Amino acid sequence: MRTMNPTSTIDLTARPEEIRPRPNLDRQTLEPRALKSGFLTGLTWLAAVLAAVPLFSVIYMLLIQGGSRLFGSDVVEVLTGLPPAGFEMGGGIGPAILGTLVMVGIASAISIPLGILASIYLGVLEPKSRLASTSRFLAKVLTGFPSILAGVFVYAVLVIRFGYSAMAGGVALAVLMLPTVVLAAEEAMAQVPQRMKDAAYGMGCTQTQVILKVVLPTALPGILTGVMLAIAGAAGESAPLLFTALFSNYYISELAEPTASLSILIYNFSGMPFENQIELAWTASLALVLIVLMFNILARIVGRSKV
Amino acid sequence: MSNLFQAANASGGVSGPPSAGEYATDRLFRGIALSSAFVIILLVAYILWELGREAAPAVGEYGLSFITGSTWNASKAQFSVLPEIWGTLYSSLLALVLGGAFGIAIAIFLTQDFINHRLATVFRTIVEMLAAIPSVVFGLWGIYVLIPLLKPGAEWLHQSLGWFPLFGTDLAGPGMAPAALVLAIMILPTVAAISVDAFRRIPYKVKEAAYGMGTTRWEAILKVMLPTASSGVLAALVLGFGRALGETMALAMLIGNSNQISLSLFSPANTLASLLASNFPEAGRVEVQALMYAALVLLAITFLVNVAGLAVQQYTIRKFEGKP
Incomplete structure (x- = not known):
């Protein structure tokens, strides 16, 4: 079948094997570069496994040290009792759990509506305006804002005038939640397909109607994910509460008084020389981690139905 | 255009031009959203202003020596x-x-x-x-x-x-x-x-x-x-x-x-x-x-x-x- 032109003198296939040997394309497992690759792969596995060790150590300690009280027979006392003083035995973390929930509630009530409204402007109304890009940039800067500075800020604004209170603690947490909510909600709204909005405009909707009836319902899973993550983060915060809500040994009775929180209880009890208090610090840690994880898991569940 | 909308409405359709009330709510809602976006900027500005104002006496008092010295003594009012x-x-x-x-x-x-x-x-x-x-x-x-x-x-x-x-x-x-x-x-x-x-x-x-x-x-x-x-x-x-x-x-x-x-x-x-x-x-x-x-x-x-x-x-x- 060969139809070579007899006049052609150049035959590229005719090079002798001796001049240019065929490269060996088989995998050479003992070649230095393959060994190096294998070594680095092993190192990466090691790094990944090592990075998981602290998490398991923390969880183990929480369950061993805190689990005996939280899942033990005196669970009711632990969950509702007042923190013990000095050498006192027993006691619980009731005021701290309630205080944390109240302050996170205040922070949510402030930051979620404000954050979603702001994200509507950033994500739907005028995404490219100068106001939007400035706000977006500042929101990103605020996510890296040291949480303790939120406490310092609220101290300067509220505590100096009105004293330590649950309200001040809630506002400090709201400052930290706001950027998370804004950025997550904006991203969720930006993913709503343009054609859905166009269809609504085509039927004569105003922008407000498009946002309320099309954009928000479609972006809801994404928004809720962001909100849940923000709540989880706020519940675990302690630095901003340190000198805004302070601490209290009793149940909160009004929003204008110093209030206990789980994280400050852990901080205060961690340095105490009493066995009982340290045990309660672990118990409170377990409770706090469970609350934070609950919101994290909720964030995953609601985020599953994303567009 | 509005004739088309009216025709669609008359025949029992769902589409139509926004009413005056809907225009008003639209304006209001957009205004609220805009001011919320503005709140973020205000918040950052307020944080800077408030921290600056509270720190001003100390900034005036200690100046640059605040970041070059190494004592923190509240009873002697020496801070760095x-x-x-x-x-x-x-x-x-x-x-x-x-x-x-x-x-x-x-x-x-x-x-x-x-x-x-x-x-x-x-x-x-x-x-x-x-x-x-x-x-x-x-x-x-x-x-x-x-x-x-x-x-x-x-x-x-x-x-x-x-x-x-x-x-x-x-x-x-x-x-x-x-x-x-x-x-x-x-x-x-x-x-x-x-x-x-x-x-x-x-x-x-x-x-x-x-x-x-x-x-x-x-x-x-x-x-x-x-x-x-x-x-x-x-x-x-x-x-x-x-x-x-x-x-x-x-x-x-x-x-x-x-x-x-x-x-x-x-x-x-x-x-x-x-x-x-x-x-x-x-x-x-x-x-x-x-x-x-x-x-x-x-x-x-x-x-x-x-x-x-x-x-x-x-x-x-x-x-x-x-x-x-």
């Missing part, structure tokens, strides 16, 4: 934060070296086809859970697990290599090493998440081209993928560093709150954030002003680092998505 600035930067840098190395390794591990989808989900969940553990819980863990664990090793290092500045003192309890280690664990998820994002942005054909040229997996990673993702990885490191600078509770519990400058990994130190955390609740009027000044210094440092990190991140996104 050089040791705290040093402690903040040193602890964050140590954490960045460790947390950064592990974070990037994990990002490579998760994105470069080392493990199947299911296992990758497991590891990603582990990293996310690490990010979810509150700072104060890490502090507690550090006190009762990490410090006792580090003590024998630190003692041995100090005794046999005590001439080396890093091991110049003994670990008496709280100190730089446990603080930096916990800090490294805490910034690892940040570094890993942003790096994963950077690796994901690389088009798949880049990796195919590298493999097509006969590279081993690690030649492709080190010579092609990592350089391509370098700006994103850099952003991850800078933002992780920013996170470390502002971290408070775990450090306040682990670093020992001692006003000194030392290279030693085992000596107690202090950071700006933990200075605020431990001194604020009991501070008098004059000390509060000095603390406000310290807060302003912390704000300036973290602001610079974060803006730098965001700028690099923005650059990366533009590079790969060709956005203007």
